[in-house]
Amino acid sequence: MDDKELDELFTDPAHQEVVDLLKASRPVTPPLDPNFRLHLRTQLMAEARRTLTPRASRSWFPFTLTPRVLAPAMAAVAAGFIVVLGVEIYLSNQPTRSLVAVDVTPFHNKTNVATAEPIEITFTGPVDKAAVEETVQIEPATSVTKQWSGNTLVIVPDHPLAPNTTYTVKLKPKAAAPSANPANPASTPKPAVAPTPVVVHFTTVRAPIPPVVPPSFRSSGVTYGFDSRLGDSSKVKILNAVWTPAGQLLVTRPGGAAGPATSATPSATATASGPSASTDVWLMSTSGTAIRLVAPGGNFPAAAPTGGLFSVWRQAPGNQANLEVRDFQGNLVATVATVDGVPDRPAVWIGSDRLAYADKGLLRIVGLHAPLEAPALKVDHGSLAASPNGQLLAVQSTAGSVVLDLSPAPTQRLLDGATGFAWSAKGDLAFTIQRANRTDLYVFSAGKTSRIASSPNGQTWSDLNWAPDAASLLFAARPAGGDSTGSVLMLVNRDGSNPIMFGPQREYSAPQWSPGGDLVLFTRRDEAGGNAFWTATSAPSANDAAEKQALAEVDKFMQARIHGDHNTAQDELSDAGRAAYQTGASSLFSTAGTQFDRYYPVTVQLTGTNPNTFLVGVRIFVARSGVETSFFEEQLTLVLQDQRYLIDGVKASDTRALGHGPTVVSVQILQTPPGQQVRVRFDADLKASSITSDTIQVRDGSGQRLVDQVSFDPDNHLATLNVVLRPGTYQLVVTSGVTDINGTALAQEYSAPLVISR
Amino acid sequence: MPDRFEERELVERAKLDPDAFGTLYDRYFPQIYRFAYSRVRDQSLAEDVTSEVFFKALKNIKRYTYSGHPFSSWLYQITLNAVADHYRGAAGKEVELEEGASLPSTAPNVVDEVVRRDRSRRVWSAIDQLPKQQRAAMVLKFGEDRKIEEIAQILGKSSGAVKLLLHRGVERLRRELPPELELGTP
Numbered sequence: 026m027d028d029k030e031l032d033e034l035f036t037d038p039a040h041q042e043v044v045d046l047l048k049a050s051r052p053v054t055p056p057l058d059p060n061f062r063l064h065l066r067t068q069l070m071a072e073a074r075r076t077l078t079p080r081a082s083r084s085w086f087p088f089t090l091t092p093r094v095l096a097p098a099m100a101a102v103a104a105g106f107i108v109v110l111g112v113e114i115y116l117s118n119q120p121t122r123s124l125v126a127v128d129v130t131p132f133h134n135k136t137n138v139a140t141a142e143p144i145e146i147t148f149t150g151p152v153d154k155a156a157v158e159e160t161v162q163i164e165p166a167t168s169v170t171k172q173w174s175g176n177t178l179v180i181v182p183d184h185p186l187a188p189n190t191t192y193t194v195k196l197k198p199k200a201a202a203p204s205a206n207p208a209n210p211a212s213t214p215k216p217a218v219a220p221t222p223v224v225v226h227f228t229t230v231r232a233p234i235p236p237v238v239p240p241s242f243r244s245s246g247v248t249y250g251f252d253s254r255l256g257d258s259s260k261v262k263i264l265n266a267v268w269t270p271a272g273q274l275l276v277t278r279p280g281g282a283a284g285p286a287t288s289a290t291p292s293a294t295a296t297a298s299g300p301s302a303s304t305d306v307w308l309m310s311t312s313g314t315a316i317r318l319v320a321p322g323g324n325f326p327a328a329a330p331t332g333g334l335f336s337v338w339r340q341a342p343g344n345q346a347n348l349e350v351r352d353f354q355g356n357l358v359a360t361v362a363t364v365d366g367v368p369d370r371p372a373v374w375i376g377s378d379r380l381a382y383a384d385k386g387l388l389r390i391v392g393l394h395a396p397l398e399a400p401a402l403k404v405d406h407g408s409l410a411a412s413p414n415g416q417l418l419a420v421q422s423t424a425g426s427v428v429l430d431l432s433p434a435p436t437q438r439l440l441d442g443a444t445g446f447a448w449s450a451k452g453d454l455a456f457t458i459q460r461a462n463r464t465d466l467y468v469f470s471a472g473k474t475s476r477i478a479s480s481p482n483g484q485t486w487s488d489l490n491w492a493p494d495a496a497s498l499l500f501a502a503r504p505a506g507g508d509s510t511g512s513v514l515m516l517v518n519r520d521g522s523n524p525i526m527f528g529p530q531r532e533y534s535a536p537q538w539s540p541g542g543d544l545v546l547f548t549r550r551d552e553a554g555g556n557a558f559w560t561a562t563s564a565p566s567a568n569d570a571a572e573k574q575a576l577a578e579v580d581k582f583m584q585a586r587i588h589g590d591h592n593t594a595q596d597e598l599s600d601a602g603r604a605a606y607q608t609g610a611s612s613l614f615s616t617a618g619t620q621f622d623r624y625y626p627v628t629v630q631l632t633g634t635n636p637n638t639f640l641v642g643v644r645i646f647v648a649r650s651g652v653e654t655s656f657f658e659e660q661l662t663l664v665l666q667d668q669r670y671l672i673d674g675v676k677a678s679d680t681r682a683l684g685h686g687p688t689v690v691s692v693q694i695l696q697t698p699p700g701q702q703v704r705v706r707f708d709a710d711l712k713a714s715s716i717t718s719d720t721i722q723v724r725d726g727s728g729q730r731l732v733d734q735v736s737f738d739p740d741n742h743l744a745t746l747n748v749v750l751r752p753g754t755y756q757l758v759v760t761s762g763v764t765d766i767n768g769t770a771l772a773q774e775y776s777a778p779l780v781i782s783r
Numbered sequence: 784m785p786d787r788f789e790e791r792e793l794v795e796r797a798k799l800d801p802d803a804f805g806t807l808y809d810r811y812f813p814q815i816y817r818f819a820y821s822r823v824r825d826q827s828l829a830e831d832v833t834s835e836v837f838f839k840a841l842k843n844i845k846r847y848t849y850s851g852h853p854f855s856s857w858l859y860q861i862t863l864n865a866v867a868d869h870y871r872g873a874a875g876k877e878v879e880l881e882e883g884a885s886l887p888s889t890a891p892n893v894v895d896e897v898v899r900r901d902r903s904r905r906v907w908s909a910i911d912q913l914p915k916q917q918r919a920a921m922v923l924k925f926g927e928d929r930k931i932e933e934i935a936q937i938l939g940k941s942s943g944a945v946k947l948l949l950h951r952g953v954e955r956l957r958r959e960l961p962p963e964l965e966l967g968t969p
Contacts, residue, residue, distance in 0.1 A: 030931050031924075034946055035953060043957045046906055047925040055820035061830050062816075066808055069837055073801035076841065134848050253943040312941065 127198055129225045136228045140188055141273060141310035144180040146225070151176065152198055160197040160222070165190065165687055165709035166765035170317070181317055183354060184740045185271065187690050187708040188232035189625045189644075191653055191683070194225040231625050232691060233543060234576060242492030242542060242563075244516040249528045250562030255313045255546070263558045264304060267328060267371070269353065271741055272540050273316070274309045275326040275335055276558070306337050308353055311544060311560055319355035325371035330413065332377040333740055334358060338368045348372055348382060350393060353740065361391045369406070375431065376415020383409075388420060390431075400429060400436070410446035412454070419446040419454055428454065428469065440467065440474060445487055449495035453519065457486055462505065466498070468519065477521030486515070488535045493542040495519065499527060501534035514547060528561060538563075571637040572629060575663045575670040579641050582661075582672055583624045586614055586645075599664065599671040611659050611677035615647060622648035627658060628692045630780045636665040640780055642692070647680070655680050660778060685772035687711060687765045690742075692757060692777050700749035703733075703757060703779060707742040709765040716744050720762035723748050723755050723779065731755070755779040794854050798845050807854065808837055814927060815858050821922045822866045824911065835865045852936045856929075859937040863919065906956065913952050916940075920948040 028048070035044050128147045132138065148157075157178060158171045168183040178196075186192065255263060255274070264277040280303050306320035320326065323337035334350050341347045341363060348362040364384045372382040379397060381390050383404050390399040407421030418429045419439070426443035427436050442458040449455070454469040464486040466478045480486045480502060488501040496519055503512040512534045517524040527536075532550040539546065545563055548556040578597055585593035594613060595603065606613045615621045628642035641661045646653045662674035681688070687709035695702040705721060716737040721744050723731045734747045759775040796803035815836055820829035839861050847857060910921050919938060923929040931949075935942045 028928070034931075034949060039957050040950075040953050043906075043953050047921075047953075047956075055817055055829060056826045057816065058826070058830070062812055065812075065830075065834050065837065066805065068834075069808055069841060070801055070805055072838065073804045073841055077797075077799055077801050077804065131851060135850065251940075251944060253941050253947065313943070 127223050129223060132194075132227045133225050134227065137230045138186075138227045139310055139312055139314065140185040140229050141182070141316050142186075142312075142314055143182075143316070144194060144225070144227075145174075146178045146180070146194075146196070146223070148176040148178070148198065154178075157196060157198055160195075162195045164193045164195075164684055166767045166769065167192070168710045168766055184710060184742065185273070186229050187706065187742055188229050189690055190708040191226060191228045191646075193684070194227075195222040197222045228623075233541070234572075234626055234629055241496050242494050242538075243496045244518050244523045244525050247492070247497065247516060247527070248564045249545075250564055252528070252559050252561035255309070255311075255558040255560055265325065265371075266309075266537075266546060266558050267326060268537060268539055268546065269308070269328040269335070270330060270540055272311065272544075273353075274311065274546070275306055275319070275328055276309045277304050277306050277324050277326065278315075279303070280305050280322070303340070311539070317355060319353060320349070320351055323349070325368060327371035327374055329374045329377040333738075334377070336361075336372045336374065336380055338371070340367075348380065348391070350380075359393050361393060362389065362396070373409045373411050373418075375411040375418055379415070381409055381411065381418060388422070390418075402427075408444045408446045408456070410448050410454070412448045412452055413450055414452065417448075417452075417454075419443075419448070419456070421446070426456070437472065439469065443467070445489050447489040447491055447498070449491040449519075450493060451495040453491075453495060455489045455491065455498055457489065459485065466500075466517070466521065477519070478517055478524060490536050490538055493538055493540065499536040499538065499545065501536065503534070514545075533559075571665075572631075572639065575637075575639045575641065576626065576629065578663065578670040578672070579626065579643065579661060583621075583643060583645070587621045587624065589614060597672055599666055599673045601674060602662075602672040605675045610675045618649060620648045622646045622653050627690070628777060630694065630778075631782050632662070632780045633782065638665070639663045639670070640778065642777055646683075653683055655682050657681065658777070679773070681773055686769040687763060687771055689759055689775045689777075692779075694779060694781070697747070700747060701781065703746040703748060705744045705746070705757065705759065707744070707763070709742065710739065711737070711742060712764045712766055712768070713737050713739055715762055715764045717762075718746075720760045721746060722758045722760070723750070724758055725755055726753065728756075750779070750781045752781050755781065790854055791849050794844070794847065794849070798847075804841060804844065807840075811855055811858055812837075814855065815862055818859060818922065818927060819862055819866065821911075821926060822862070822919070823869070828869060832862060832865045832869060835868075836861045839865070850936075852933050856933045856936050859923065859927075859929075860939075863937065909956055910952070913955060917948050917952040917955070920945055921952045924949055 031044055031048070035041050128149070132144055132146075154173055161169070161171060161178075161180065163169060163180075165187070167186065170181045170183060172179045172181060180194065255266065255276075262279055264279070266274050266276040269275060304322070304324045305318055306323035306326045308316040308319050310316055319335075320337040320339060323339045326335050326337045328335045329350075333352055335353065336348060336350050338346045339349050344367075345363050345365055346368055347360045348364070348368075349360050350358045352358060361380060362382065362384070364382070368382070372380040375381055375390065379390055379392050381388065381399070383389070383406075386403050386405045388399050388402040388404045388409075390397045402420055402422040403424070404420060404422050407423070407426075408419070409421070410419045411417065412419075416430065416432055418431060420427055420429055421444045425441060426439040428439060429436050439456065440458060443456045444459070445455075445457045447455045452470070456467050456469065458465045458467065460479075462482045463484065464480040465476050466480075466486060466489075467474055467476050469475075483505050484502055485505050486500050486502050488499075490499045491497075492499065497516055498519065499514060499516050501512050502515045512532055514527040514533045514536050515524055516527040527545075528547075533547045534556075535548045537546045538544075543562060544560045546558060546560050549559045550556065582594055582597035584590075585597070591614075598606065605611075624643050624645045626641055627644050628640070630640045632638045632640045639662075641663060642658055643661060644656050644658050646656045648654065657680045658678040660676045661672050663670045664673040665671075687707050689705055690708045691704075691706045693704040693706075695704065703723065716735060718733055718735045721735055723733050723746060725731055731748060731750070736745050736747075737743070738745070755778070757775075757777045757779050759771060761771045761774055764770045793803055793806060797807050812833070816829060816833045819832040819836070820826070823829050823832060836858060840858060847854075907926075910918055910925075913921060916938065920934055923934045923937065924931070929937070931942050931945050935945045938945065938948075940948075
């Protein structure tokens with residue numbers, strides 16, 4: 026068995042020996058009753074004759090081609106001239122009969138497509154790239170950059186796609202003009218245009234459902250899930266990586282690393298410029314997909330906490346480096362500083378408008394548009410970290426460690442030797458002090474310093490990183506002496522209690538929680554002895570178990586409805602719920618000629634406690650002849666009965682047609698004392714000017730409009746309303762004044778209940 | 784790749800044509816039965832699982848959509864689900880070790896078995912003792928010669944995760960097989 030995959034995967038001779046042994050052998054042949062195979066075949070064929078009723082066949086070739094094009098194309102296929110897997114359309118450069126096919130297999134009818142995944146459409150021959158690009162249409166409206174990698178069109182969404190959404194990409198291929206025949210110009214074939222567009226449908230992944238009861242990342246509750254190597258290949262070398270607030274990654278890779286090639290035609294993607302680059306900074310998805318080059322020649326990126334910006338060091342002529350601020354499209358916003366030499370670490374954001382860095386060993390602070398005065402502190406390679414509110418900066422200087430208050434308040438001195446600073450989201454500062462034979466871990470909070478834990482003798486702790494809810498700290502523990510092969514990740518509660526090992530391996534370090542807490546990024550020794558970046562899933566505590574339990578019942582209920590399982594669906598209903606469906610509050614099953622195709626939860630709200638009750642808004646997609654054409658929503662009330670959540674009530678919305686402008690894909694309420702945030706996510710890229718307090722409103726029970734502030738994050742199609750609501754039931758209303766980037770308005774007003782519980 | 788083109792056409796025909804479905808059955812029965820047996824280690828159970836797999840395939844074939852992977856990947860997925868269904872509620876039957884647990888390489892019964900059987904059988908017996916996911920990945924890779932991408936699709940994991948499973952599986956075999964089982968000692 027010659028298997029290149031195995032050769033690439035197993036390079037260690039000890040592993041190769043085992044692999045060779047396995048390759049040279051086969052599992053034992055299982056015992057088999059000779060009659061069984063025939064018996065089963067007979068049964069199956071009888072069943073097949075009963076159930077496989079011949080009908081008019083629907084071809085896997087879904088495009089209508091004119092006979093002029095179809096004939097030679099299919100003839101060629103039949104003759105075996107060209108075989109392309111997937112959904113294909115053929116263009117013919119007649120009369121030469123050279124054919125160009127389109128392979129959309131990787132995306133067509135796919136579900137669970139990652140929201141940051143570039144869409145690739147491969148042509149088997151040369152096409153008129155500019156003409157093809159012009160014909161690309163995406164529904165819901167999505168701003169994209171079109172690039173080419175050989176004959177593959179790579180459509181890169183400028184922002185992550187919306188989850189739970191079916192996208193339609195249409196394009197009309199046009200073959201490249203064939204070479205002229207100088208001997209007989211009249212016979213020069215003309216480029217052919219596909220008579221009908223290529224249509225690709227795909228559905229993005231389901232979004233994680235945000236917990237309405239906040240999860241806890243206390244060490245007793247967090248578990249290490251599955252891990253995977255970032256980039257999915259040992260060939261993707263990543264030098265450093267940091268999270269962006271949206272849960273993507275900024276990574277530094279060796280210069281010239283592969284990604285979608287830049288189009289020959291104008292593109293919004295940054296192109297290499299400036300000095301020759303040894304490293305590049307890319308925006309990358311958590312599955313390791315390089316989304317776009319955002320800083321050619323850059324290194325040490327750092328994402329601003331808000332505002333969609335990041336800082337990066339870029340080489341400049343004369344052995345200098347520029348500190349640049351860019352947006353996630355790669356556009357340069359400002360060059361804020363220039364230093365001599367090559368920086369060895371990222372700048373530190375102070376809030377979203379200032380940056381701290383070291384120049385010739387001295388602390389510097391710079392605003393996005395002007396330098397600011399900084400205390401004359403010599404920091405060399407000491408630790409720097411800014412508090413989340415941008416007011417405090419922890420600095421390890423050669424004269425001692427301090428917390429600078431950037432407001433007029435006095436500076437506070439930290440214990441001697443304090444280093445490895447990390448601020449929590451709640452404003453606690455964690456740091457370590459290296460003692461003779463151990464490491465002490467401290468937390469500085471509200472002006473007071475407490476030692477919360479100490480390492481065992483002979484062990485050092487470093488790489489502190491707070492959990493998103495500030496309930497625990499992750500860090501690397503290694504034997505004294507810096508042996509990184511013995512490094513493990515540890516998780517300890519904020520008060521120092523319950524230190525546990527996080528993850529099974531003994532070579533992990535530099536942990537970083539993702540903003541949402543669902544992943545941990547860390548480094549791990551790779552086969553070559555270097556460090557590779559990995560992510561591990563984490564599952565927070567069971568605090569939100571009730572919500573999960575309720576959602577599991579909703580899922581069972583919805584799957585039963587989708588598959589027509591009457592008994593299971595009925596079993597998920599309380600008497601009141603059953604009565605609601607029987608009296609026509611909504612349809613339990615699809616009507617004739619239609620099918621419930623899929624569903625997902627749009628909102629999950631806690632409506633009562635002890636025991637918890639939930640209001641779950643589900644969106645149900647209705648298909649005709651296998652194509653989703655409309656959707657409606659149900660608000661399901663879930664109550665606990667006999668240790669189990671049952672559906673106790675339902676209210677259904679009107680049915681809405683799909684493909685007629687942007688729609689709301691999720692609504693989330695966050696408690697942000699003293700008020701709340703209502704986050705409304707859309708499926709399309711929106712015209713920012715259409716998001717106002719007139720077009721997205723919160724109304725009280727009497728329909729009275731409440732005062733709110735609306736902000737808009739175009740990168741995530743996210744409108745955020747800041748409100749202060751007392752406990753009660755309100756209504757979110759999104760009017761048809763909201764329009765996408767093409768000017769298409771919301772087809773119908775959207776409304777959903779908002780429940781503020783105590 | 785004309786074989787895939789042909790397979791895809793055959794699957795499309797099998798949605799309407801019983802004979803085409805019979806051809807699929809003839810083609811894939813051996814590997815599905817072998818895979819089912821590798822998971823349950825019991826002839827009668829393997830027959831039940833195989834029967835269930837093909838009846839489910841028949842029932843759902845009209846919903847099957849070609850996704851770029853071989854048709855067998857879909858059958859393997861159904862097999863894994865069928866095996867899981869068989870053991871749901873019947874704890875302890877399917878040999879299962881938690882991640883991080885040690886192989887019982889020093890347990891007398893395993894050692895006796897190892898000594899008794901030939902080298903090939905011994906290494907595959909050791910694979911049987913791996914955790915469920917690792918075992919599935921190892922059997923599909925080394926027993927069924929599946930591509931990593933196909934295994935990823937079958938197990939519902941990323942390619943990277945499958946590579947990790949294989950790596951861990953081989954590493955555990957290396958660590959925990961008795962030394963005499965390694966190459967050079969038939």
